[in-house]
Amino acid sequence: MNMAKRVEAVDVTAYYGSFKAIDSITMTIEPKSVTALIGPSGCGKSTFLRSINRMHEVTPGAKVQGKLMIDAEDIYDPRVDVTAVRRAIGMVFQRPNPFPTMSIYDNVVAGLRLNGVRKKSTLDDAAESSLRAAHLWGEVSDRLKRPGGGLSGGQQQRLCIARAIAVEPQVLLMDEPCSALDPISTLAIEDLIGELKDRYTVVIVTHNMQQAARVSDRTAFFSIESTGDPGRLVEFDDTTKIFQNPGEKKTEDYITGRFG
Amino acid sequence: MTTLSQNGSLLAGSLRRRRLPKALPPLLGVAALGVSAAGILGTGAGGWVLTVVVAAVLFVLATLIVSGAVEGGRRARDRVATIAVYGAFILALIPLGSVVATLLAKGTGRIDAEFFYHSMNNITALDSGGGAYHAIIGTLQQVGIAAVLAIPLGLAAAVYIVEYGRGRLTTVIRFFVDVMTGIPSIVAGLFVLAFWVLIVTPVFNHGRPGYSGFAAALALTVLMLPTIVRSAEEMLRLVPQALREGSYALGVPKWKTIMRVVLPTAAPGIVTGVMLSIARAAGETAPVLLVAGGTPAINFNPFSGNQESLSYFVYEQAGAASQFAPGRAWTAALTLIAIVAILTIAAKLLARRSTIGR
Ligand SMILES: Nc1ncnc2c1ncn2[C@@H]1O[C@H](COP(=O)(O)OP(=O)(O)O)[C@@H](O)[C@H]1O
Ligand SMILES: [Mg+2]
Numbered sequence: 275m276n277m278a279k280r281v282e283a284v285d286v287t288a289y290y291g292s293f294k295a296i297d298s299i300t301m302t303i304e305p306k307s308v309t310a311l312i313g314p315s316g317c318g319k320s321t322f323l324r325s326i327n328r329m330h331e332v333t334p335g336a337k338v339q340g341k342l343m344i345d346a347e348d349i350y351d352p353r354v355d356v357t358a359v360r361r362a363i364g365m366v367f368q369r370p371n372p373f374p375t376m377s378i379y380d381n382v383v384a385g386l387r388l389n390g391v392r393k394k395s396t397l398d399d400a401a402e403s404s405l406r407a408a409h410l411w412g413e414v415s416d417r418l419k420r421p422g423g424g425l426s427g428g429q430q431q432r433l434c435i436a437r438a439i440a441v442e443p444q445v446l447l448m449d450e451p452c453s454a455l456d457p458i459s460t461l462a463i464e465d466l467i468g469e470l471k472d473r474y475t476v477v478i479v480t481h482n483m484q485q486a487a488r489v490s491d492r493t494a495f496f497s498i499e500s501t502g503d504p505g506r507l508v509e510f511d512d513t514t515k516i517f518q519n520p521g522e523k524k525t526e527d528y529i530t531g532r533f534g
Numbered sequence: 535m536t537t538l539s540q541n542g543s544l545l546a547g548s549l550r551r552r553r554l555p556k557a558l559p560p561l562l563g564v565a566a567l568g569v570s571a572a573g574i575l576g577t578g579a580g581g582w583v584l585t586v587v588v589a590a591v592l593f594v595l596a597t598l599i600v601s602g603a604v605e606g607g608r609r610a611r612d613r614v615a616t617i618a619v620y621g622a623f624i625l626a627l628i629p630l631g632s633v634v635a636t637l638l639a640k641g642t643g644r645i646d647a648e649f650f651y652h653s654m655n656n657i658t659a660l661d662s663g664g665g666a667y668h669a670i671i672g673t674l675q676q677v678g679i680a681a682v683l684a685i686p687l688g689l690a691a692a693v694y695i696v697e698y699g700r701g702r703l704t705t706v707i708r709f710f711v712d713v714m715t716g717i718p719s720i721v722a723g724l725f726v727l728a729f730w731v732l733i734v735t736p737v738f739n740h741g742r743p744g745y746s747g748f749a750a751a752l753a754l755t756v757l758m759l760p761t762i763v764r765s766a767e768e769m770l771r772l773v774p775q776a777l778r779e780g781s782y783a784l785g786v787p788k789w790k791t792i793m794r795v796v797l798p799t800a801a802p803g804i805v806t807g808v809m810l811s812i813a814r815a816a817g818e819t820a821p822v823l824l825v826a827g828g829t830p831a832i833n834f835n836p837f838s839g840n841q842e843s844l845s846y847f848v849y850e851q852a853g854a855a856s857q858f859a860p861g862r863a864w865t866a867a868l869t870l871i872a873i874v875a876i877l878t879i880a881a882k883l884l885a886r887r888s889t890i891g892r
Contacts (some may be wrong), residue, residue: 332782334700361785371776375798388794418659434780441784 278475279345279444281326286340287504288330295321297504298340301494308364308467308476310486310513313496314528316446317507319479322496323447326364326477328356338499344445351398351485361389364443364474368450372422372437381433385441400440407435409466421530423525439474444456446470448478452485464489487517494527547729554604559597559613566592590621611734634871635706641868643861653842654830659854666866667845673870675836676826676843677816680754685808686763687755689797695763696770697792714760721755723821726753731825745827747836750843753821758811765807769800805885813874819845 283304288296296318303309311319324330324340326350341348350357372381380387382404383397391397401418405411410432414425424434433452438446448467452460467489470476480486486493494510509516509525520526568587574580594614602610652665666733691711695704726749735744773796781791797804827840828850844866851863 275870327783329779329783332779357785357787360783365783367780367783369776371780373775373777373780373795373799375795375801384781384795385786388784388786388790390780437780437784482662 277444278473280305280343281445281475281477282341282343282346283322283326284341284343284488286322286325286338286342288325288337288338290321290333291335294504296325296496297506299507301507301510303475303477304492305368305475306471306473307491308471308489310477310490310493311477311479311496312481312483312486312493312528313505313508314498315481316501316505317496317498319488319496320449321366321475321505323449323479326445326447327365328359329365357389361385361441362443363447364438364441365449366431366434366438366451367445369454370427370434372430372433373424374421376422378414378422378425378433379418381422382436382440384437389441404436405408405433407439407460407469408432410436426459428455428462431455431459431463433462434468439470443474445475445477448476448489449478450481451482461484483517487513493517495520495522495528497524497528551606551609553609554601558600562596562600563589563593564648565595566590578649593617606607633659637864637868637871638863639865644865645868649862649865653832655832657830659851659856659859662858664858664862666844666847666862666869668829669842669844669866670869670873671832671834672747672750672822672826672836672841672843673816673873674864675847676751676754676822676841677812679748679751679836680758681808681812683751683755684758684762684811688759688808688811689766689804691763692766692770693792695767697788697796699703711760711763714756715764717756717760718820719757720820720824722756723824724752725756726750726821727824744838745825745840746838747826747833747841747843749825750822750841751836753825754815754818757818757821761811761814762808765810766800766804769803769807770796772803800883802882805881809878809881812877814875816870817845819843819849822846823849844873872891 283299283301283303286296286299287294297385299318300321304410311323313319321330324332326342327337330336330338338350340350342350344359344362348354348450349363373384377386379401382401383391386397386400391400402411402415405414410429414427414433422430425433431454435451455463464485467476467478471491478486478489490513492511493513493516495508495516496505497508498505509522511521515521516525517529520529566819567585567589570592571586574585574588575582577743594617597613597617598610601613611801615733648663649667650666650670653668654662654664654666655668657664673747691707695707699707730752731743731745731749735746736742736748738744777799781795782788820840822843823846826843826846826847828842829840830842833839833841848863848866851859851866853859
């Protein structure tokens with residue numbers, strides 16, 4: 275079984291063209307924990323998350339400065355292979371994005387297959403164990419050959435989680451994974467996150483404060499002074515501390531709903 | 535409630551409106567046609583075209599009046615809009631329907647074994663038999679070669695523009711693709727004539743120009759390329775960025791993401807564009823006339839010697855002064871359309887099978 279890894283951001287600053295979206299984020303995310311990123315819209319949560327698996331640079335003109343260490347290895351080192359980074363750090367997006375031309379089975383094993391795994395038994399095993407881990411196996415085991423797009427929104431999102439964990443990443447990033455889902459699917463995914471942390475380092479962006487409180491061990495609060503300013507990390511602490519006894523006035527205002 | 539019911543469009547105390555009986559609008563249509571026929575055909579004032587036009591106008595007026603009185607103005611306008619939309623649809627179908635009907639009426643006369651197994655070799659326009667076997671071979675070979683050249687090139691250009699293109703070069707490529715779209719087929723033919731037939735081939739051919747099916751295929755490639763690039767470009771742009779990111783996030787390299795995720799997702803649309811360009815190429819006459827030269831005999835080798843094509847065959851036979859030539863032309867035209875239709879249907883079925891059905 276793979277090892278969950280520690281993520282260490284040191285002075286991470288990210289740009290879209292000349293616009294600075296986040297400024298000098300420094301934080302350490304412990305392995306086998308769930309870390310929630312919260313904060314008002316536009317404060318750079320997604321940008322920071324996407325700089326952890328080098329997805330930020332997919333946007334034309336976007337760049338990242340600073341260091342991002344995965345177990346002491348800087349992923350922004352020029353000698354690092356981007357695809358290897360992304361394989362080690364899985365990502366689940368806000369809107370479920372199963373590949374429409376692929377069946378449920380093909381979606382789950384897409385990461386393995388497109389990275390050269392051919393052996394049928396390996397793929398079958400990975401498909402079943404990932405779908406089980408994503409709590410989807412029971413619902414789809416009899417229709418693995420059907421298109422992934424035919425599932426409900428919540429099922430599609432769990433399919434995307436299965437797809438992400440099928441490549442056995444060491445870190446799992448989730449950008450508001452429940453914001454397009456109904457409450458029941460949301461609960462299913464929250465349960466799932468609780469189990470995933472036994473094996474992975476999970477970082478989740480959420481707009482839902484209760485969700486952050488329910489699923490995370492640590493919470494990072496991001497904020498911006500005003501529109502056009504870069505997002506900054508205001509406070510990063512144990513979730514219970516952030517929600518019961520925040521160290522910063524701003525955090526308290528945000529959590530109690532007075533701001534943002 | 536009472537104020538509403540006074541204008542008659544609502545029944546008192548109810549949200550239900552009075553509606554015309556279902557059978558009435560068609561009856562109005564039939565009545566309009568009857569009145570119009572009696573007034574115009576009956577008196578000899580005009581032909582059936584005028585009858586239909588007047589009937590349509592009467593139908594619209596009658597609907598406006600009857601529906602307006604019973605159902606109110608909004609419903610009446612709705613009905614007229616519905617008539618207009620159906621009318622436009624039928625109008626658009628008339629040319630297509632009449633082409634197919636004419637082809638079927640006149641083109642079936644020469645559907646016989648001789649037509650599909652014999653050429654026009656040693657048969658003059660005045661003779662009754664003869665066939666288009668040589669032309670069918672020419673069309674299939676020329677269009678086939680053109681497709682083999684144009685599809686990979688066109689797809690590669692579209693992928694470059696959408697997935698890799700940044701800045702100047704992309705703008706320049708897109709500009710030239712636009713310019714190419716406007717090239718008349720005769721110019722494409724002249725280009726290949728001047729460049730390939732008169733300059734390149736004489737070098738390998740003891741100084742003689744080399745007319746061939748391949749030269750025609752080159753001209754068709756020039757004509758097919760812009761259609762393929764443009765339609766594939768549009769289709770690739772429609773593929774959501776989220777799918778590319780989903781693939782990148784799995785550690786899949788960009789080129790593999792394009793090959794395995796982006797292109798398959800865009801495939802049905804791309805196939806449609808490719809088939810349109812093939813259909814257009816199959817119907818081109820001018821380039822074949824200029825650079826393949828045409829021949830009454832069978833030539834299986836597209837790389838050497840004159841070749842015929844179906845469209846060129848139609849052109850020749852339609853212009854020949856003989857009672858038998860038009861029949862050959864019509865059947866060749868029908869054959870051409872049938873080939874294009876079969877190719878299109880086959881391609882669509884293939885594209886649908888590559889994306890999985892429900
Ligand atoms: N693709 C982009 N191009 C330019 N600016 C962007 C892009 N994506 C996000 N931004 C800007 O970067 C800032 C941070 O955005 P984001 O990370 O999406 O915030 P959050 O996820 O916290 O809502 C915002 O000001 C946003 O407008
Ligand atoms: Mg976001």
